[in-house]
Amino acid sequence: xxxxxxxxxxxxxxxxxxxxxRRILALSSHFFGRKQNCYSIAIKYVxxxxxxxxxxxxxxxxxxxxxxxxxxxxxCFELGTKYSDMKAVMNDTGIALDRKILxxxxxxxxxxxxxxxxxxxxxxxxMGLNTLGSPxxxxxxxxxxL
Amino acid sequence: MTSQTWNRFWGSTxxxxxxxxxxGRYVQQLQRITFKFCKTHGGSRGMRDFIExxxxxxxxxxxxxxxxxxxxxxxxxxxKAEYLNGGEEYISAHKQSSEEIKKWVEYLRTQxxxxxxxxxxxxxxxxxxxxxPWTPWMHRDQCINIAEYPQEELSCAVKREKTATQELxxxxxxxxxxxxxx
Numbered sequence: 001x002x003x004x005x006x007x008x009x010x011x012x013x014x015x016x017x018x019x020x021x022r023r024i025l026a027l028s029s030h031f032f033g034r035k036q037n038c039y040s041i042a043i044k045y046v047x048x049x050x051x052x053x054x055x056x057x058x059x060x061x062x063x064x065x066x067x068x069x070x071x072x073x074x075x076c077f078e079l080g081t082k083y084s085d086m087k088a089v090m091n092d093t094g095i096a097l098d099r100k101i102l103x104x105x106x107x108x109x110x111x112x113x114x115x116x117x118x119x120x121x122x123x124x125x126x127m128g129l130n131t132l133g134s135p136x137x138x139x140x141x142x143x144x145x146l
Numbered sequence: 147m148t149s150q151t152w153n154r155f156w157g158s159t160x161x162x163x164x165x166x167x168x169x170g171r172y173v174q175q176l177q178r179i180t181f182k183f184c185k186t187h188g189g190s191r192g193m194r195d196f197i198e199x200x201x202x203x204x205x206x207x208x209x210x211x212x213x214x215x216x217x218x219x220x221x222x223x224x225x226k227a228e229y230l231n232g233g234e235e236y237i238s239a240h241k242q243s244s245e246e247i248k249k250w251v252e253y254l255r256t257q258x259x260x261x262x263x264x265x266x267x268x269x270x271x272x273x274x275x276x277x278x279p280w281t282p283w284m285h286r287d288q289c290i291n292i293a294e295y296p297q298e299e300l301s302c303a304v305k306r307e308k309t310a311t312q313e314l315x316x317x318x319x320x321x322x323x324x325x326x327x328x
Contacts, residue, residue: 108279
């Protein structure tokens with residue numbers, strides 16, 4: 001009688017060390033020195049690179065937004081308004097242009113951007129931004145200085 | 147897969163069309179297509195079925211494409227497409243059915259000759275600006291172009307806030323206005 005069950009219980013785990021290392025070394029192909037070819041060195045730097053990648057994907061959005069804000073602010077300042085006023089006026093009039101498009105216009109379509117700035121300057125007077133043109137609310141003493 | 151790995155192995159490119167194909171007229175970019183197969187081997191069965199059933203119609207629908215058939219013994223079946231800008235595409239059709247090969251042929255028919263790479267941006271324009279890009283003199287008064295220097299008015303500091311004199315003058319006007327009305 002041949003006993004086959006115990007042999008079937010034996011498991012052949014692993015055996016894919018080469019391919020696991022290949023996956024890591026594929027990601028380190030553009031590194032410098034031993035970091036690109038030697039697995040035990042490469043794995044540390046590959047993990048770091050992947051962490052950087054995850055972090056940078058979030059930071060890129062914030063960096064782009066900051067850059068766009070800077071550009072729009074510069075454009076507004078050149079034309080004699082402020083970005084904060086422009087935001088308020090655009091909100092009031094219902095112009096739904098986002099930062100990406102505004103900075104694109106400031107660079108490539110400057111006359112359209114100037115039209116928006118002119119609209120800001122006119123509308124902010126209507127809305128009462130930066131001035132206290134209407135009679136001050138009760139309880140506020142201005143002595144005519146505001 | 148990091149982007150550097152992608153670029154190292156497969157490259158990246160911007161969106162482009164050969165000679166702005168499609169902006170005006172559209173010209174089919176496929177120049178010739180070669181069907182290589184074995185007359186007897188089982189792996190070429192799908193290819194042989196395609197040639198018997200669908201190839202004539204393909205040739206009739208695309209009169210601008212040259213179709214070559216290469217029966218080669220002991221070779222697996224494949225498709226080789228060549229395009230007007232010199233690009234090539236090779237697709238192995240080993241053990242594929244005639245429906246799959248038909249889909250691959252349709253894929254090759256609609257490609258441009260550029261290699262398949264990651265697109266860095268999904269838009270491209272040769273003319274990003276209609277009004278002209280910003281220059282430092284765009285929003286300035288044109289009179290500075292013909293001004294003769296030195297000039298008092300243009301050399302003084304830019305005033306961004308009202309001076310005290312101006313404010314007093316404005317206030318006096320309001321005062322006068324109020325007085326006149328009362």
